[in-house]
Amino acid sequence: MKRRQIIQLIAAKDLRIERHSRVVANQILPFAGVTMVMFGFALDSSDVLERVAPGLVWLATLFSLLVLVQRTFAIETDDGALDALRVAGVDPVAIFWGKALALAVQLAVLEVVLLGAALVLYGAEMHVGGVLLLVTTLVAATCGLAAVGTLYGGLAAGFKGRETLLPLLVFPVVAPVLIGATRAVESALGTAGAAVSEGWPWVGLLAVFAVAFGVGGSLAFGPLVDE
């Protein structure tokens, strides 16, 4: 089979598992929502919340990313399916992109919900002029996070104590996404008078990050899960 077909097959399989199990809908989305509410309780000031809303959205996204990545690799390791994929000779590059694609779809849904929650709970405002920047930021950040999550999720999948190892591996690496995406969303929402044009260089950073981890993940995923 061609690589493209295998990528589709693996992504469709992961999304079908989610459709059957509804772990994202019933557990991860509520977890992300509760996190946003807790941020609101902790800061308890509408001015402060409106100012920091973009950062809180991305922090909640990163916390939820960890749960999502653990889930996406738990389905592979629970009954030895990752080993079976290796034995079946399935192209590791296709496994990486298939899982990253499914993860990106789930992350995108999560980010939209979190952004909506920020608009409702924190009083953040959306401007028509910032929509393109906002959408581009979401796409670039989602691609980068999905690539990093899949790469490190695959790496941690073979270790005992992967639940605690994964945050240690992922959080330092995704710091540029947290910073870049927060600044870009601040510009898109016009937080503290930020202009839309100020956000585009941050989108550039997110795009470079996504490409770097997309290429790096394609090269490294096979050897990582093989050993």
Added chain:
Amino acid sequence: MPAHGTRIRSLALGGIRHVFSVAAERFGELCDVRLLPPAMDGNPRTVIELDDAVAVLGGFPALAGATLAVGAGEIVLLRGPNGAGKTSLLRLCAGLLPIVRGSGRVLGFDLATERDAIRPRVGLLGHSNGLYADLTVAENVGFWGSTVGATTGEIRAALERLGLAGRLADVRVRTLSAGQRRRTALACVVARRAELWLLDEPHAGLDADGRDELDAVLRQAAASGATIVVASHELERAGSLATRTVDVVAGQIAEQQ
């Protein structure tokens, strides 16, 4: 008319071929004697060739110089105490463990340099089943079959062959019994059209009917050309199935019968 002629000819040839294959099977059962393994008694194809193979797992030698030859169509039983190296031998043959010394070929491919060519041709059923608990039986078999480009018909046939085509096909694996999961995993191996089946304790978790069914599937697979290596502690059952028994002791092949 020429089309009819071709069809009649192919039907006739198919019938003759069937009669011969049934007769050969019956003859084999009647004699129940094989002086030499198939690799040496006229079948030129040796599926597994290991020569003083050493494999390391977690810093320890899992295989310490194993030498083994398995011919096409054989059902070989690996027996030995826990930790003897049976599972490591299966994983080496599946291309999952690297060979660090000696040499080995599986299905004609070098174990040191061509593991990627070996893997798609091998079906490994280990201690775990490699199934997705939240997918149905049919979705699991469909997924694994699709990884090698199996058609819908082939996937359907694999389900039917393992008795999973009816109501069970739409049941999620999470709700199946251990035996039903094992059957599903075996259907995945069938759907993947594996040439070499490597089975680690395949009877584990199966009830009496399931075991009989499994044995029938394995015999059928071997008769249709697949080579099967079984590691098992259930010596009586697996022994009656096997065409040859190989003792594995301390990472080496101790004796072959």
